[in-house]
Amino acid sequence: MTPILAGRNIVKCYAPGREAEVLKGISLDVHQGEILAIVGPSGVGKSTLLNILGLLDEPNAGEVHYGGRETRFQGMNLTALPGPSQGWIRNRLFGFVFQMYHLLPDLDVLENVALPLLMRAGPRLWFRGKAAIRQRAADLLAEVGIDARAHARPRELSGGEKQRAAIARALIAQPEIVFCDEPTGNLDTTTSARILALLWRMNKDHGTTLVMVTHDRDLAQRADRRLYMVDGKFVKEERRAQAQ
């Protein structure tokens, strides 16, 4: 089965020439519909790998190949694409959930969620389709359970509410893959459980592939597959069935 995303020999160093490699030739496959957890202690390069896979960062060497529904990018090395194409992919095929939520503070929750779709709208769609976009954002907010806070500013939300809004934003464009960087890292246990339940439900209901970075072993245990990372390399791979 062709992976939806494949990393090949990815190398990343922040101080080239001084052997400060964060990622030391990592390769991995991400399959359609799976929940993949990349696990490891802080500082081993998990987030760097996630950012490279999500086209937010560039590797020093290696490639990221795409095998999803967008035929024009199939088999291509995404890291070699020009900036606008990478932006297009991030907007339509990928979604991101960050540990610190990263909502725009000057937009209300509904506008933050609608942002990826609003971004695509030209003048015609802006005037004709804006209401539909806002309705879709409202539906998603209802789905993640914060529809009552649609017109609040991010600073008025709790951590859990912010993360729900971030998840709704990540999902609004119906991406193939959602990259989650420590999605519960800043949340208490109860809220974390709710957020994870939400992510898992999204995966089940929408078939969205989740690539998750965490150092929380309990969270990782719930993933379909876990890749353990130490010192810039994968050292172990586990599957849920195998783990159980």
Next chain:
Amino acid sequence: MYLLFIARRYLLARWIMSGAAVVAVVLAVFTLIVVRSVFQGFGDQMRDMVRGTSSDLIVTTVKPMNLPFAEEIGAEIRKLPQVTGVAPYVETMAMFQAQTFAGPLTDYLLVKGIDPVREADVGKFARYLLRDEELARILRNEDEPITRPEDRAPFTKEEIVRLFSAAHRDRIWQAHKEQYARHAPEKAALWETKLPPPVILGIQAIIGPGRLASFGSVIQLTTYSPQKGELRTGEFLVVGAFHTGLFENDRRSLYMPLGAACEFIDLYDPELPDADNFAAGGWRVSGIQVAVQDYRSLMAPTSRTIESEILPRYVQRILGAPSRVGLFRPYTESWEGRKRNLLRAVEVEKGIVTLIIGIVDAFVGAIIFLILTLSVIEKRRDIGILKAVGSPSSHVFTVFIIHGSAICVAGLAFGFLSGLAFCEHINAIHDVIYAWTEWRLFPPDIYYMDRIPVAIKLWDLIMISGFTVLGGFLGSLLPALWAARQDPIAAIHSE
């Protein structure tokens, strides 16, 4: 559209900062419009007034010789098709003396001897003359603004003739002779038998605390005769007043009939070969004023025609005369040439203002640069988020360009409105400030003019808009490029 949406949110979210930038741009545009319009108006009015008091061309000769054959030369020049008027004139500086209660008052004046009717054909003389009722109104209330010459109906030829006539002079004398009969009975008796020649004084010389003379008074002038090298003194009756709007002219010059001026300065020259050609005696004049149909296009060719075809014939005639007149070197000079120092000063001032415009626009650019740079620093994380959800760098660039442009355009619009409104009411505002503080921002004795001139030119507005938008764009460019080049991950994790 979302770029506009985001940019608008950024503007509104930090409205104090954006508002401060808009205010800075408003002040800059306001200043530019007011300063440029005032200087433009100053330059235009200066040229207009200088041109109004001068003819397009003069025919004159090297000093200290004066011009003979004035009537003959003038008649030949008048035959040229492009010439619309010709008028001989005499010009000299004179000491002014008057007895006042505080003691003798002396000052200097420029005396201009003219043929009043022909003078009206070569300049704005007919518009400068004040009718009795307007003069009486000004004398009643000296603080009241005087109607501008261009808003005043010009004197007709009949009115001009009447103003300089013996009957008018006699009427003025009869109205004022009582005071002379009381204070200087001998003089009054003398003038009763032979009235002094009439003069028209500038309005600023007969009003205000620094007045030199009063309407209807007899003034004494002293000058130097260029022909004989003697001091000449004469007495003259002030029979009228003129107002050019050019303060220096209105304060320090007077008109008198040409014959009276020639006699006063003693320009009689019995050695002239054609002594009978002007005023039944060999009078010389300072020059001949010439007006042409379109001075911009016809002044130079007319000047060449006069110098190459008309004047050489008279030089030949002079060469046969005694040695004193052998120095005769006639030439033509344009009004711009005669006033070149003044006009150059105005041009230099306009150049300085243009330079200031550049500096102020650079200031606009710098303000926008600083505000946007602060905004980029503050919004660095937002930039990372926008890029993470799919904004290409060009969109981020555009958001900040829109931000800067909005500040610029808003500032430009409000600056335009306030600047134009201020220019429209600048003299009323000046009067209010003067009434409250007695501080004159535009002293007429320094700036030559009694009102602040304003000329709003479309080209100036286009230039100010263009440079301000350019300044705003350049000020936005670097921060916008910087924002566009932000690495999304570094930006997202920035504090």
